[in-house]
Amino acid sequence: GQQLNQSPQSMFIQEGEDVSMNCTSSSIFNTWLWYKQDPGEGPVLLIALYKAGELTSNGRLTAQFGITRKDSFLNISASIPSDVGIYFCAVPQGGSEKLVFGKGTKLTVNP
Amino acid sequence: GAVVSQHPSRVICKSGTSVKIECRSLDFQATTMFWYRQFPKQSLMLMATSNEGSKATYEQGVEKDKFLINHASLTLSTLTVTSAHPEDSSFYICSALDNGGTQPQHFGDGTRLSIL
Numbered sequence: 001g002q003q004l005n006q007s008p009q010s011m012f013i014q015e016g017e018d019v020s021m022n023c024t025s026s027s028i029f030n031t032w033l034w035y036k037q038d039p040g041e042g043p044v045l046l047i048a049l050y051k052a053g054e055l056t057s058n059g060r061l062t063a064q065f066g067i068t069r070k071d072s073f074l075n076i077s078a079s080i081p082s083d084v085g086i087y088f089c090a091v092p093q094g095g096s097e098k099l100v101f102g103k104g105t106k107l108t109v110n111p
Numbered sequence: 112g113a114v115v116s117q118h119p120s121r122v123i124c125k126s127g128t129s130v131k132i133e134c135r136s137l138d139f140q141a142t143t144m145f146w147y148r149q150f151p152k153q154s155l156m157l158m159a160t161s162n163e164g165s166k167a168t169y170e171q172g173v174e175k176d177k178f179l180i181n182h183a184s185l186t187l188s189t190l191t192v193t194s195a196h197p198e199d200s201s202f203y204i205c206s207a208l209d210n211g212g213t214q215p216q217h218f219g220d221g222t223r224l225s226i227l
Binding site for chain 1: 115117143145153154155157160202204206208212213214215216217218219220221223
């Protein structure tokens, strides 16, 4: 099946620093989604990308849909303690609405 | 925005018990819902697609007789883990499609199932 390569696996940063994470694949996708999951809760949608080259912001978060349609990145600027959690990229699988998830990036922010 | 409610949030029960988990779309109708399982420190793995008014479709390796799915209305899907055993202990999460059945999926808060 289709696989997403998400990196880094984990990040330890100081409050106020910027963060960048990305997902790549060998397949082309028409939609890229970014979710955040807090411990013991379900994923919450952060940003949805529907067009190659699209750059979308949501507060301190910015995500881009790669022009090749095989990758996407998520940036968080001026991190704060509540940014702690696991960030997942996800794409619809093979012409269906089923999602395939990356393995996640665990973010730790030190005050 | 689209809200998905999942109940219960946590279940602890004895081996051999059947457990039912509910997933409701609160402010929209969802013809399609999804059930995922997530083991500790791992990503979400799709178990099955729940289709209103028809049989669920299961991913490879997921036992349909073990994980019964019913999607009887446009706002409710249920997952029943039958004769649960300790290896079924996991975090189960549902999601639903709004927006006319296109992305993004909106997720419930998950159910922590612990089988003793």
